[in-house]
Amino acid sequence: MSDCCNTTDNNTRNKKHICPLNGKEYSKVPDITLNLHLKKPWLNSIKQQSYYFCSDPDCDVVYFGLDNSIFLQSDVRTPIGIKNQQNDSLENKALICYCFDVSYTEAREDQQLMQYVIKKTRNKECACDVVNPTGKCCLVEFKKYLLDKKTLPSF
Numbered sequence: 118m119s120d121c122c123n124t125t126d127n128n129t130r131n132k133k134h135i136c137p138l139n140g141k142e143y144s145k146v147p148d149i150t151l152n153l154h155l156k157k158p159w160l161n162s163i164k165q166q167s168y169y170f171c172s173d174p175d176c177d178v179v180y181f182g183l184d185n186s187i188f189l190q191s192d193v194r195t196p197i198g199i200k201n202q203q204n205d206s207l208e209n210k211a212l213i214c215y216c217f218d219v220s221y222t223e224a225r226e227d228q229q230l231m232q233y234v235i236k237k238t239r240n241k242e243c244a245c246d247v248v249n250p251t252g253k254c255c256l257v258e259f260k261k262y263l264l265d266k267k268t269l270p271s272f
Contacts, residue, residue, distance in 0.1 A: 131167040137185040139176040143169045146252035151180055154193045154250045161188070170251050174200045179250065197250050199258060213262060214255040215248040224259060231259050 133142050151168045152158045164182060171178040179197055180188040190197060198221060201211035213221045217237065219230050237243055238256060245254040 131183055134167065134169045134181070134183055136169070136171045136173070136176060136178055136181055137187060138178045138181075139171065139173050141171075141173060141176075143171050143181075144251075144253070146170045146180065146250075147246055149247055150250065150252040151188075153247060154195075155180075155188060156192055156194050161192070162186070172199050172251065193250065199251065213259055215250070216243040216245055216255070221262060224262065228263065231256075231263065234259060 132145050134145070135142050145167050146169060148163075148168070150170075151163065155161055155163070164184065164186070166183045168180050168182050170180060177189045177191075178187045179190055179193050179200070190200065196211045198211040198213050198215075201221075210220050210222070213219055213224050214230075214234050217230075217234055219234065224230055234243075234256065238245075238254065243254070246252055249255055251258075
């Protein structure tokens with residue numbers, strides 16, 4: 118398994134870049150993450166450059182390159198959870214945790230899910246850097262979301 122929640126990165130070059138659509142700065146994602154989330158990546162013009170994840174729910178851009186090329190929500194295989202979390206309907210299947218297939222709705226309804234994710238992450242039984250479209254561990258977003266909903270379990 119990968120060391121998904123290890124934030125140490127020796128490559129500090131081009132770690133952040135400005136989204137060409139909303140003008141805000143975002144972090145770099147691993148190349149493999151981009152390839153796993155794009156529809157038919159072999160048909161897209163993925164260049165040898167750094168790519169970044171735009172987490173703004175109001176921006177249609179999901180990934181963008183150092184050259185300001187963009188991939189929109191319509192270019193990815195599944196709804197991006199962080200961009201679709203505001204939908205509080207029971208049908209909302211947008212994922213907050215891609216490693217363990219936990220939707221925002223499920224996280225809100227069963228606070229013990231976060232305990233499960235924490236345990237698995239501590240045991241290095243996750244692959245957030247690859248399967249999460251952000252290229253990062255979901256626990257930060259998990260905690261933020263549950264705090265916003267005021268349903269954070271006590272530990």
